[in-house]
Amino acid sequence: METSRRPDHEPAAPSPGASPQVPAEPLLAGRTALVTGAASGIGRACAQALASAGAHVHVVDRSGGAAKSLAEEIGGTAWVVDLSDPAVVDTLPADADVVVNNAGIQHVAPVHTFPPDRFALIQRVMVETPFRILRRTLPGMYERGWGRVVNISSVHGLRASPYKSAYVTAKHALEGLSKVVALEAAEYGVTSNCVSPGYVRTPLVENQIADQARTHGISEADVVGRVMLERSAIKRLIEPADVAEAVLWLCGPRTGHITGTSLSMDGGWTAN
Secondary structure (H helix, E strand, C coil), rough: CCCCCCCHHHHHHCCCCCCCCCCCCCCEEEEEEEECCCHHHHHHHHHHHHCCCCCCEEEECCCCCHHHHHHHCCCCCECCCCCHHHHHHHHHHCCCCEEECCCCCCCCCCCCCCCCHHHHHHHHHHHHHHHHHHHHHHHHHHCCCEEEEECCCCCCCCCCCCHHHHHHHHHHHHHHHHHHHHHHHHHCCCCEEEEEECCCCHHHHHHHHHHHHHCCCCCCHHHHHHHHHHCCCCCCCCCCCHHHHHHHHHCCCCCCCCCCCEEECCHHHHHH
């Protein structure tokens, strides 16, 4: 059951004429969050949003300079690690109340030419590492009677695209892991969900746009509108801050019954 110190409901409204209430404390005051791939893109926006809500954020990324700079900016703690090494998870803090599994990498190639070592690397970073992080952090959440797991999935966790066998496989696996955690963790006041965006304006996506523009001999605007967002009803990239707001909402006081689900932010892609 959830603890009384962070109930999943708002306090009753004061009666007319009552003395003014003390301003409510920040949403995540006293909480600790761990965000992977936090130095840029979606991870950076999530770290900033969680910190602004009062959480102490562990900024986990292999990019040391960017991770330390962000941690200093938001009053968090930087952990400079390479999540492709499973052993490093045991060096990370285990006391997180909120875990955002965001770190990811991409490689594009047909299945018959896809490098097996690259395929294995992507599964290690995007599936095995989230599993190891949750295996380490869930016991503490269970003991405290509260926790929020938010896995940054993708529209590719719900749909497939050619040439992205490793990424699509990993995101589908992450969706499955998230659901299993939701079922196991429910009795302890811990929720587990995915946020599944379409193309987000991140350094990874912007590099893909430039590469495809060169490859196809078309403008970057045409790459976005005609290639990347062909199946999306809304023809513009998602901003990282929008994804972070969804993550923060899932950590809020009205979402204690939302678990085991995938919040699509795909501009209508999966409506097709």
